[in-house]
Amino acid sequence: MEKVKIGCVGTGGMANSHLSRLATLENAEIIALCDISEERVSSAVATYGGVAYTNAKKMINETDLDAVYFCLPPFAHSEIEKVAAENGLHIFVEKPVAIDLDHGLSVVEATDKSGVISGVGYQGRYQNAENALKEFLTDKTIGMIACHRWGGIAGGPEHWWRVMAKSGGMLHEQATHQVDMIRYLAGEITEVYKIDSMRINIDQENHTIPDAEVVTLQFESGAVGYITTTSALVRGGGSMRTDFILENHMVLQLGWGNFSIVPEGAVTVEVPDTPQISVDEAFINAIQANDQSIVKSSYADGLRSALVSICANQSAIEGKPIQIPTVP
Ligand SMILES: NC(=O)c1ccc[n+]([C@@H]2O[C@H](COP(=O)([O-])OP(=O)(O)OC[C@H]3O[C@@H](n4cnc5c(N)ncnc54)[C@H](O)[C@@H]3O)[C@@H](O)[C@H]2O)c1
Numbered sequence: 001m002e003k004v005k006i007g008c009v010g011t012g013g014m015a016n017s018h019l020s021r022l023a024t025l026e027n028a029e030i031i032a033l034c035d036i037s038e039e040r041v042s043s044a045v046a047t048y049g050g051v052a053y054t055n056a057k058k059m060i061n062e063t064d065l066d067a068v069y070f071c072l073p074p075f076a077h078s079e080i081e082k083v084a085a086e087n088g089l090h091i092f093v094e095k096p097v098a099i100d101l102d103h104g105l106s107v108v109e110a111t112d113k114s115g116v117i118s119g120v121g122y123q124g125r126y127q128n129a130e131n132a133l134k135e136f137l138t139d140k141t142i143g144m145i146a147c148h149r150w151g152g153i154a155g156g157p158e159h160w161w162r163v164m165a166k167s168g169g170m171l172h173e174q175a176t177h178q179v180d181m182i183r184y185l186a187g188e189i190t191e192v193y194k195i196d197s198m199r200i201n202i203d204q205e206n207h208t209i210p211d212a213e214v215v216t217l218q219f220e221s222g223a224v225g226y227i228t229t230t231s232a233l234v235r236g237g238g239s240m241r242t243d244f245i246l247e248n249h250m251v252l253q254l255g256w257g258n259f260s261i262v263p264e265g266a267v268t269v270e271v272p273d274t275p276q277i278s279v280d281e282a283f284i285n286a287i288q289a290n291d292q293s294i295v296k297s298s299y300a301d302g303l304r305s306a307l308v309s310i311c312a313n314q315s316a317i318e319g320k321p322i323q324i325p326t327v328p
Contacts, residue, residue, distance in 0.1 A: 003026075003027055003028055003029040004027060004028050004029070004066045004067055004090075004284050004287050004288060005029050005031045005064060005065050005066045005067070006022060006028055006029065006030050006031060006065065006066070006067050006068070006069065007031055007032040007033070007034065007050075007059055007060065007063060007065045007067070007068045007069070008030070008032075008033050008034065008044075008068070008069040008070075008071060009034045009035075009056045009059070009068060009069065009070045009071070009072060009080070010034075010035060010069075010070060010071035010072040010073075010076070010094075011033050011034070011035040011037075011040045011041050011043075011044035011071070012035070012040060012071065014071045014094050014121070015033075015044065015069065015071035016044070016047075018069055018071060018092075018121075018280055019033075019044065019047075019048045020048075021278055021280045021281075022048075022280055022284070023048055025280065025281060025284055027284055027285070027288060028280075028284045030048045030049055030050045031050050031051070031063055031064070031065055032050045032051045032052075032053060032059050032063040032065065033045055033048065033050045033051075033052060033053070033059075034052075034053040034054065034055065034056050034059045035054065036054055037054075038052075038054055041053065041054060051063065056080045057080055057083070060080070060083065060084055060087065060089065065089055066089065066090060066287060067089055067090035067091065067092065067117075067283070067284075067287055068084045068089050068090075068091055068092070069091075069092045069093075069094075070091065070092070070093045070094065071094045072094065073160045073161075073166060073167065074096055074098070074099040074166065074167055074168050074172065074173060075099055075160065075165065075166040075167070077093070077097065077098055077099065077103060078103075079106075081093060081107050081110075082106045082107050082109075082110040083110075085107060085110035085111045085114050085116050085118070086110045086113070086114055087114075088114055088116060089116060090116045090117040090118065090119075090283075090287050091107075091111065091116060091118050091119075091299065092118070092119040092120070092121070092280075092283050093107075093118070093119075093120055093121075093299060093302065094120070094121045095120055095121050095122055095176050095177070095180070095302060095305070095306070096168065096172050096173065096176045096302075096305070096306040096309065097120055097299060097302045097303050097306050098303060098306050098310070099168050099172070099306075099310070100310065101307065101310060101325065104303040104306060104307070104327070105303075105327070107299055107303075108299060108300045108303060108327060108328060111298075111299050111300070112300075112328070117283070117286045117287050117290070117292055117295060118292070118295070118298045118299035118300070119279065119282070119283040119286070119295045119297065119298070119299070120297040120298070120299060120301070120302030120305075121279055121297075122177065122180040122181075122184075122279075122296070122297040122302065122305065123256070123278070123279040124177060124180070124181050124184075124256035125180075125181075125184055125279075125296035125297055126276055126277060126278065126279055126282060126296060127256045127257040127276060128257070128271050128272055128273075128274060128276055129256070129257045129258065129259060129271045130181065130184070130185070130256055130257070132269055132270060132271040132272065133185055133251065133253070133259055133269060134184060134185050136251075136267075136269045137185050137186065137244065137251070140246050140247075141246065141247060142186050142219075142221065142223045142244050142245065142246055143223060143224075143245045143246065143247075144223060144224055144225055144243075144245040145182055145186055145217065145219075145223060145224075145225030145226075145242065145243070145244055145245070146225060146226055146242070146243045146245070147175075147178050147182060147225065147226070147227040147228075147241070147242040147243070148227065148228045148229070148239065148240065148241055149170070149174060149175040149177075149178055149227070149228075149229050149239075149240045150228070150229065150230045150232075150233060150238050150239050150240070151170075151174070151230070151231060151233055151237075151238035151239075151240075152231060152232075152233045152234040152235070152236065152237075152238065153201065153204060153207065153231050153234055157204075157205040157206045158206070161173060161209075162204065162206060162207045162208065162209055162231075163206065163208050163209070164208040164209045164210075165208070167209065168309060168310070168313060169196075169209040169210055169213065169229075169309075169313065170209060170210070170213060170229040170230070170231050171194070171213050171215060171227065171229050171309045171312055171313070172306070172309035172310065172312075172313060174229070175227055175229045175309070176305055176306065176308075176309055178227060178240065178242055179227065179305050179308045179309060180297070180302075180305040181242065181253070181256070182217075182225065182227075182242060183304065183305055183308070184296075185244070186219060186221070186223065186225075186244065187219055187220055187221050187223075188219065188220040188304070188324075189217050189218065189219055189220075189225075189308050189324060190218050190219065190220050190323065190324055191217075191218040191321050191322065191323050191324065192215055192216065192217055192218075192308060192311050192312040192315055192321065192322055192324065193215065193216045193312075193315050193320070193321035193322070194213055194214065194215040194216075194312040194313065194315050194316040195213075195214050195316060196210030196212060196213040196214070196316050197210060197211070197212045198210050198211050198212075199211065199212070200212070200230075200232040201231060201232060201234065204234070209231065210316075211230060211231050211232045212228070212229070212230045212232065213227075213228065213229045213230075213312075213316075214226065214227075214228050215227045215228070215312045216321075217308075218321075240254070240255060241253065241254055248266060249261055249262060249263060249266035249267060250262050251269075282294050282295050282296065283295055300327050300328070303327050304324075304327050307324050307325065307327065308324060311323075311324050311325075
């Protein structure tokens with residue numbers, strides 16, 4: 001079968017992770033790369049090959065591509081993702097896929113109409129341990145889910161990460177991985193309510209995201225939960241953990257591929273030792289097989305995870321719980 005011809009918009013940190021994996025796949029070929037920074041795109045082209053562009057539309061119009069990766073900060077997602085899908089290009093969009101609902105829905109509509117394969121970078125879903133846990137939890141009653149993601153600030157004063165209008169804050173930009181994994185394992189979240197504060201990072205230049213967030217979660221199943229985040233640990237350190245409280249025991253998840261049962265031995269969850277594929281292999285294989293089910297997070301599903309934090313941020317502004325809209 002012919003190689004899948006890839007373009008990539010954004011050639012920063014995360015694009016490099018995808019491109020370095022794609023470069024090793026026999027069924028993928030990097031054709032064109034695009035970044036608004038000429039320096040970044042030139043450097044990426046020097047490493048991975050392909051033709052350099054500084055305008056995504058031009059790249060899509062001028063190049064013969066099968067699929068486009070969008071490895072952009074939350075604020076930089078734009079109509080071009082919809083245009084790519086409308087033109088029959090398979091799209092892979094880095095999380096969080098949108099900073100507002102309307103943009104996300106327009107891309108879902110385009111992928112549905114054109115029938116292209118879509119993927120999102122929630123790579124924890126490809127771990128054997130998480131899938132074993134998912135199977136184990138299918139018929140269990142979860143009472144509560146308690147989660148935190150605590151850390152410092154990414155990048156310096158110029159970085160988009162610390163600007164609320166650009167990143168959406170710690171919950172939207174980083175703890176979205178935890179939100180997505182919680183949805184994957186425990187089902188849909190229907191309502192959120194967030195309170196947040198800014199008391200510690202007040203002297204950090206250009207820092208407009210809250211440095212502490214507390215979010216309550218109502219699940220479709222009836223379970224309840226919460227997530228807390230902080231970016232106050234600027235001298236290093238940090239912690240992330242999700243606890244699923246079940247009858248007589250809890251599942252404690254520290255990161256992808258790493259969970260334990262408390263008390264030890266209360267239940268057994270067998271994790272198969274079968275080979276795992278990466279998020280990129282899954283996307284490329286799905287394109288070749290024309291089978292969306294190989295991808296564990298479609299664009300529409302990724303939007304459902306992004307909506308949890310979009311609605312949480314809105315609830316903090318309005319000072320009341322927000323129902324999460326459904327995504328078709
Ligand atoms: N899945 C994961 O584990 C994971 C890990 C890290 C980052 N990410 C996500 O990846 C996304 C990108 O993060 P990053 O760390 O690569 O950011 P980055 O700042 O390193 O890179 C982003 C790049 O996009 C470019 N860019 C911005 N607007 C553009 C446009 N309109 N057209 C073309 N290029 C444009 C910038 O110049 C920059 O080079 C974020 O949403 C982040 O959350 C995901």
